[in-house]
Amino acid sequence: MRRWATLVLAAATASAFAAGGKQTGTLDSAIEALGADHVTSIEYSGSGKWYQFGQEPSPTLPPPEFNVSSYIATIDYLRASSRVQMASKQTVDPTRLRFPPHESRAEEYVVGDVSWTIGRPGGPATGLPVTTVPDPKNVEARAMEIWATPQGFLRAAAANHATSTPTNDGGSEVTFMLGKHKYVGKINAQNEVQKMHTWIDNPVLGDMLCEASFRGYRDFGGVMFPSEITRTQGGKLRLDLTISSVKVNPEVMIPVPEGMRAAMTAPVTATADKLAEGVYWIRGGQWHSVAIDQADHIVVVDAPLDEARSLAVIAKVKETIPNKPIRYLINTHAHFDHAGGLRTYVDEGATIVTLPMNQAFYERAWRAPHTLNPDRLARSKKTPKFEPVLNGKHVLTDGQRAIEIYEQVGTGHNDAIVMVYLPKEKLLIQVDAWNTEAVTAPYLDTIGGDFVNPYMVNLYENILRLKLDVSQIVPLHGPRTATVAELRKALLLE
């Protein structure tokens, strides 16, 4: 037994030395082989697939897939800054699309701890004008992507006192801390960074595993770089690229646009607009909630984004409706921009009302540790309480006001989504079906023709199916409420 182990060890050690007697498969040999010590900036380009993480049509389906015709990442390792320019077009089942697929372009930036995006607000295909938008919630992910490149990983390892453990295939496992983030990478016997992983914070998934794998290294004009890069996030595919060209040490100057630095730490704000007696539209940027004043408690509809937004909304709700507890939070669907704030309401003592499929997802996802950015629930460790929406309808009532929650059936947007109807006030609260920023007009710029958004058609079909008498449609994205007559007009029915 011992003899066998010694032989295996001897074989492994032998293979870790190249012909010249120099040790291979180590951090130092990889730095030398990939030129990491003199690569201070890099630009790699390619094409492939990109996946819209957090926008899965249901918690059990993969994220929407996009064909990427051009992906250019320009990275300055010295200033920890990067720009990613991507041209993409959605490839999923056309019945799920809000718009006919068309190519869109976006640019993602990070400079130190400042991040912004140049593109169309609300997603690649909204048809809204291209703008520069601060993106504080993506600082961590974009910084991670700088070090999730082979040369970046090696430079960060060398600068952060990495420890190495030999692996039995003649390579080594390299581990280091970059701030609060632990990075682990595998160097193979050919002195290539084969894969790496780290964890970043996600409001839904907690400490979220992010992995990158690098395959098919070849000489790109003087530097060894992988010809295939795959990234995953939370166990799901994020990016799959075939690299076509690499530039070493390009000039990278990324000026931070005015206002972006201040926007990173700007306080989250929420405003309250009265929609009806005891019903308030709690708005912030493009993400809204609705608060309903019941006899001895409050019901809130939707918990968008993250804990910071939830805390701002809860403060505004308590100021608007004093001295009552928030007893229920109605969750519309599990897209991450509508689920990221839920945990704060669990900590607040609210019962989460949602469809069973979403409940199962949250119960599973919320067990993950939240050590990178501990939220209130991670500290209080309260057990989440749920009330499922069964058989397409659920009613909350205080004896005076009924709040009817309906499954929105047949929308391509999401397989487990609800809308909320207040029969006395004739208010219909809906999300992601009609953002009311415009009717069809702005989409015509990018799409052309008499295009009608099928999500809006589906909303109208659900109103008819349920025979709802609606005086105002209240969007959880969008600038204004609207009437059913306006919806019919937008659908070219009037």
Ligand SMILES: [Zn+2]
């Ligand atoms: Zn959605």
